[in-house]
Amino acid sequence: RKEVEQDPGPFNVPEGATVAFNCTYSNSASQSFFWYRQDCRKEPKLLMSVYSSGNEDGRFTAQLNRASQYISLLIRDSKLSDSATYLCVVINQGGKLIFGQGTELSVKP
Amino acid sequence: DGGITQSPKYLFRKEGQNVTLSCEQNLNHDAMYWYRQDPGQGLRLIYYSQIVNDFQKGDIAEGYSVSREKKESFPLTVTSAQKNPTAFYLCASSPSWYTVSGANVLTFGAGSRLTVL
Numbered sequence: 001r002k003e004v005e006q007d008p009g010p011f012n013v014p015e016g017a018t019v020a021f022n023c024t025y026s027n028s029a030s031q032s033f034f035w036y037r038q039d040c041r042k043e044p045k046l047l048m049s050v051y052s053s054g055n056e057d058g059r060f061t062a063q064l065n066r067a068s069q070y071i072s073l074l075i076r077d078s079k080l081s082d083s084a085t086y087l088c089v090v091i092n093q094g095g096k097l098i099f100g101q102g103t104e105l106s107v108k109p
Numbered sequence: 110d111g112g113i114t115q116s117p118k119y120l121f122r123k124e125g126q127n128v129t130l131s132c133e134q135n136l137n138h139d140a141m142y143w144y145r146q147d148p149g150q151g152l153r154l155i156y157y158s159q160i161v162n163d164f165q166k167g168d169i170a171e172g173y174s175v176s177r178e179k180k181e182s183f184p185l186t187v188t189s190a191q192k193n194p195t196a197f198y199l200c201a202s203s204p205s206w207y208t209v210s211g212a213n214v215l216t217f218g219a220g221s222r223l224t225v226l
Contacts, residue, residue, distance in 0.1 A: 034214060042219070042220070043199055043220050044215075045217070095206050097154075099152040099153075100151050101149065101151040102151060
């Protein structure tokens with residue numbers, strides 16, 4: 001079993017839709033969690049950290065479920081510019097960053 | 110502006126040749142990393158350096174070498190021993206190797222795309 005797993009997608013949604021991605025992790029001692037966004041042929045960029053209490057940044061909401069060992073990213077009112085690959089990143093207790101393989105989102109007009 | 114500069118952006122190599130990818134950061138970060146990304150796969154760690162003059166193997170270090178003689182520089186050499194070097198290589202840095210606060214986020218360079226002919 002991979003340490004971090006994501007549904008690779010692609011998720012094809014119309015503009016204005018709400019879409020959610022999940023990311024599961026296997027190490028219960030994992031410490032920190034992030035979502036990164038990667039545009040085609042570009043470097044990943046930090047989208048948001050994921051806090052235990054959940055956090056929101058505009059149309060984006062991130063949540064952590066330690067009991068079930070997953071994090072989620074919810075995007076409301078999808079825009080064409082949201083089309084990208086979303087990478088889940090988990091830091092384990094040794095300080096090592098583990099990347100998921102990414103979930104591809106395509107927002108259509 | 111502070112950031113990470115990788116060069117070259119595109120590189121073509123003949124089989125049997127060594128190539129060196131440059132990575133320079135002006136963020137005053139202690140930790141630096143090299144990742145490899147293949148299509149449809151997550152980033153895999155090649156080497157990392159927690160502090161200047163120190164570096165450690167990551168998950169896929171075979172066929173690669175690095176140095177960390179200066180805080181701001183962490184070049185990666187792809188040697189002829191790397192069997193499948195065609196990939197997208199990403200250099201990253203962070204303020205420190207480890208923190209529990211969640212503030213230890215990575216900053217990436219724009220990447221170097223290596224193709225073996």
